[in-house]
Amino acid sequence: MRLAALVVLVHLLAFVSACARPGSSARDPSRGESVAQLAGPDFVGDYTARWDVVSGDVFVEARLARGAGAALFVDLGAERWVRDAVVGVDHRDDPSAPLRPLAHDGRAFIAPECAKAPCRVRYRYALREAARSIDDVDVASEEGETVEAPPSTWLLAPFFEGDTTSKIRFRVETSDGSRFVTGVYPSSAARDAWDISLDDLRSSPYSAFGTFRSRVVDVNGARLAIAIAPGKLAIKDDELVAWAETRARAVAGYFGRFPLPYSLVLFVPSRGGWVGGGRTLAGGGGTVLMRVGERATTAALADDWVLVHELIHLAFPSVSRSFAWAEEGLATYVEPFVRARAGFIDAERAWSGLVRGLPNGLPAAGDRGLDQTPTWGRTYWGGALFFLLADVEIRKRTDGRLGLEDALRGILAEGGNNAVRWDLDRVFAAGDRATGLNVLRELHERMGSEPSPVDLGALFGTLGLVTSSSASTGRPGRHVITVRFEEAAPLADVRRAITLGRPGIVGTIER
Ligand SMILES: [Zn+2]
Structure with a gap:
């Protein structure tokens, strides 16, 4: 994931909260005739970007709706490469109407015209130059012959905290065999265009220009x-x-x-x-x-x-920074079982990785719980331990009828994927609804704000995980931990269900 992007967002939120407009004007029928006609009533901006492979610049023309806001932004730290920016009232019947230079005040580009009337903005974004200088994949980076930068870096757009309604539409023109690739959802209404809300734009996916x-x-x-x-x-x-x-x-x-x-x-x-x-x-x-x-x-x-x-x-939905353990812990815990269920690795290898890694997730002295201890061990392996405990508990309480994957499927079914930003409480409530239990919220209550140590040896024993350590042949002085299974252990059936899913329901995938 992308902590740097979140840092950018946090800075941006801190800045714009001071200038958030009162109420939402996204539904004001009197605003934005031109953009509404071009895209739709929720749209506040319509952009055309042209990538010039020789100069490495992106030439952008934007039409913004009336009331789109007097302040326009790119990502924090990406402002310097906005060049030759001009702004003016959008006279649809007179494309030659004059544009004046767009003033730049710290983070924001100030365009009072855009608060009062539909407006036009035109600029050049020196993207290759920015990529060479910034060299951060979350903002802009040069990758061999290609340039990678999310649209938030090079699209100068209004931003109002939490505005998930107002959207922009953008198109990208390329030439000389080069192309634009992005993970932004394609527009469902317009060909060769992408639609994104102002809120989502700030964490928009990796995108790139090249052949x-x-x-x-x-x-x-x-x-x-x-x-x-x-x-x-x-x-x-x-x-x-x-x-x-x-x-x-x-x-x-x-x-x-x-x-x-x-x-x-x-x-x-x-x-x-x-x-x-x-x-x-x-x-x-x-x-x-x-x-x-x-x-x-x-x-x-x-x-x-x-x-x-x-x-x-x-x-898993994007959650705020203090809950990075949930995003990383989930990926760390689920990954070996996705691979085992698909037959890429065997069960012993899946569990060996967890048995080796989970001790890194135990609370050390001074620990303040998962939400407030952002160390590597607690984030990745403390988070993984959280989801292992949740998985075991759901299976125990439902006599093996349900498992963690049912909670996770419930979250997805309610629209909670990584493309949306949710509170962690909302994520766990959705997961708990799917199982009819409170396992995720109870565990978070216990492990979020307190160290809550776990006896890993006892847990491994009940699951039937018998570990042995042998000297590494490749690395003298190092030991390799391997796992074998004790099928008579009290929770051996839980371990088997975690590994392979329920027959006929989760199962392995067809290949
Ligand atoms: Zn990760």
């Missing part, structure tokens, strides 16, 4: 776009596409559906022989960005866990 090879595959009714950036790769495109598709199907198998109706997996060639370096950014759509080493082999793809981890992120 991509791309395909769209159907995953249980969801559309998954797969784009491969130019660069040397030992692996063939077909193998990368099959890898993304099988991992997406495995995730859909666990969750009963693929989490987003549309999303993008963006493969970026990198150095070395490994795959990994995956990140997910979602808001009004979602993108998983994966780096693939130029010398990576088919075996490296088969062995990788990162892509599954990232795809699982798509299945």
Whole structure:
């Protein structure tokens, strides 16, 4: 996930809360004739962006609705590369009406015209220059011959805290064989356009300009776009596409559906022989960005866990920063079982990883509970422990009738995926509704604000996890922990159900 983007958002929220307009004018019928005619009543902006591959600039023309707001923003730190910006009242019958330079005041670009009347804004965004200077994949980065930057970096737009109603529509024109790829949901009403709310724009998915090879595959009714950036790769495109598709199907198998109706997996060639370096950014759509080493082999793809981890992120709502443990813990806990159920790894390997990792998630001295202890161990493994305890508890209380996946499917069924931002209470309430229990909320009550230590040895024992440690052959002085199963253990059936799901209901996926 993308803490940097959240930092940007937090800064932005802090700034704009001071200038939030009273009430919502999104429904004011008198505003925005031109944009409403172009897009629809909820639309406050209609943008056309043209990517110039030679200069690396994006030339943007925007029409904004009356009352769209006198302050326009790009991401924090991305302002310097807005160039030659001009603004004026939008006289639809007179496209040659004069535009004046758009003033810049710290974070905001000030356009009083846009508060009173439909207006036009035109500027050049020096995107390649910004990417070279910022070099942060969450804002802008140059990736070989391509430039990656979410639309929040280069679309100058109004922003009002929590405004999930007002939307903008944007189109992107490219030439010379280059293309634009993004995880933003395509417009359902306009061809070759994307629609996004002002709120979602601030965490909009990874997007890129360049000469991509791309395909769209159907995953249980969801559309998954797969784009491969130019660069040397030992692996063939077909193998990368099959890898993304099988991992997406495995995730859909666990969750009963693929989490987003549309999303993008963006493969970026990198150095070395490994795959990994995956990140997910979602808001009004979602993108998983994966780096693939130029010398990576088919075996490296088969062995990788990162892509599954990232795809699982798509299945949980974006929550605020203090609950990062829920997003990371869920992906950490579910990933081995998604892979085991799909037959990519065996049950022993799935559990060995958890048995090795979970001790990192126990509270140390000074711990203040999961919500207030943002260390690596508590975020990834403390979060994973939370979901293991929830999974065991749901299965115990329902005599094996239900499991964690039923709660997670319930959250998805209520629209709670990574493309939306929800309170954690709302997420857990939706999960609890699906099981008819209060397991998630009770556990959060217990583990969120207090250390709440867990006897892992006892827990592993009841699940029938017998661990043994042997000296590592490859790394002297290191030990390898392996797991075997004790089938007579009191909760051995719970462990089996966690590993493989309920026969006939969760099951393994068809391949
Ligand atoms: Zn993650």
